[in-house]
Amino acid sequence: MSISQILFLIVGAVTLISAVLVVTMRNLVHAALCLIATLFSIAVLFVLLDAGFMAAVQVVLYIGAIAILIIFAVMLTRRVMADGSEQTNSQWPLGLAIAAAALASVAALLNAPVWPALPSVDTSLSISALGKALASPDGYVVPFQIASVLLTVALVGAIAVAGEKK
């Protein structure tokens, strides 16, 4: 077993264990902190995949912004759900069955074909290629601009929805 495989197994185990804790923990602040652990180990997975930019964006965006937003929301709404109260709804066995069935079917699918080996190419230039693809008219400038409009709309919408009415 090579070093990269050992690394993958460790990081993957951390990812899955903390993800399970995210959906099972009673204390929601703990669940949110486990979410941060999951997101961080996914960033490490991106590093293993030679996608350093994705890893950095994952940490900046998910941990630096989304996770903090979630923790903040949990703290703001904490009073109504004490830690002792039931955190799962009545249909959780059904949900578990559906999730397990989905996992089983996908795993069966993944077992069948022959997968390509890791191509050995120099990916150090991928970051400038990404920049060019996002900004050039031949590439993805229109989807990129639409995504930024979406973000602006979401920003305005969030303020309009959550802002206190005067």
Add this chain to the structure above:
Amino acid sequence: MVPLNWYLTLAAALFCIGLYGVLSRRNAVAILMGVELMMNAVIINLVAFWRYLQPTNINGQVFAVIVFAVAAAEASVGLALIISIYRRRNSVIADEMNLMKW
């Protein structure tokens, strides 16, 4: 060398864990956490396929960047909705948000 289907299996497992969270949690914030896990599983898939199938073509990463943008928009609007509902109805339990239910 890590085979591609290890990554895909991991992403599938993560997606299903997130799915379980979405289906079984009562708290709306916790449901949103499940959605984040599912989004991340998708991004892992995109990046893994990019690296293994077409590392010279950057499209996979472009899709991942757009998914990031969508995730940020989803989280901000979702949490704003939850805070707003909490203010009006003093509850964050998804089952109790039934004003529009027939």
Add this chain to the structure above:
Amino acid sequence: MPDFNDYGIGNIIVYLWKLLGWWIGSLGVPEPWVTVIVTLVAIVSLATMALLIPIFTIWLERKLAARFQDRLGPNRAGPYGLLQSFADVIKLLGKEDITPTGADKIVYNLAPLVGVLSVVTLWAVVPLASTMVGARINVGVLYVIGISGLGTIAIMMGGWSSNNKFALLGAFRTVAQLVAYEVPMIVALMVPVLLAGSMNVADIVERQDSMWYLWMAPIAAALFFITSVAEIGRAPFDLLEAESEIVAGYHIEYTGMKFGMWMLTEFLHAFTIAALTATLFLGGWNGPFAKEFPLLGLVYFFIKTFAVYFVVVWSRSTFPRIRIDHLLSLNWKFFTPLALGALVVTSLVMMVMNEFAASASVMARTVTLFAANVALLWFVFELIRRSARQARAEAEGGHDEEHASHGGDGHHDEHGHAPASAH
């Protein structure tokens, strides 16, 4: 065995590192594991160096702050009080280690660790000299931003888990302040990235061999410095621990060495942002003969870093604490638009220069960029002056004193004469 003459005295640290790798290899360890072991040794020694810095800077800061306040500062333990930090550490080790009742034990004890981690890991991308770089990752600048986000989470963890309302207030202020100040910081960081054409911190330093980015992007440099001082929560931005308002903020319940770890985080973070400012805007290790003798580069790097650190201490002991609403409006109404303007102006000037004067010398580019920055600053200050004048006119037209201090909201901080009430 690596030959010492290939490296020379100026490169002795790299030589020792190679020697270690050769020695471990000669013990019969297989090749990939040699790399793992040598890298671990490098990580541990770099982290230890980073953790030892505060022992000196705490003494330095106390001494400097004392001088600013016309005192002597520590002068009993050792010559010039140099051993004061050791005495402090021994005292902290002897204190009782308390976890308050009702605190969230795991999170409470984990928070200072995450705090220290979030600062020490920043040193991975800081190039100490031309051959001494922890990690040449091609997204170094984004890495710096991401790791600062971890620091925010550490403070939130500490504040929330202490089960104390002042700690929680400190945590809430942290979110408001740190997340807000991250925005202009990221935008200001994009300016040196634009100038260097790379997000690799080592590359950014190498491109500054003929001209520091301080002269090419003065606005971005100032914005980065100010916002990172806000990011570490030091005076005048120390609202997250403001002693006179919320006692000590997020670390109010911590005792003994866990408190010591928060202090370590704060002091090391201050030094780290000084190092980052020196790296990104003051040319890092660049200097005469620094390329030939990397050891000399190390010296230049630390001289520049201590110069910036002096400014941090200076502003800490000079400016009073800023009010929270001023803090936020200063950020959203002044720093963020200014950072965006600086980014746009820099990229415009770069575009025009590349289009029409591609052969322009570095000097010509610097002069043009500097002039553009000054023009932008003049324009912004003219706008502020106009709106402050208007606010004052409105305030004097009415007779409400409350209104007078409210009208110039966010403007009087950066512009000296506030719209003082006429009475």
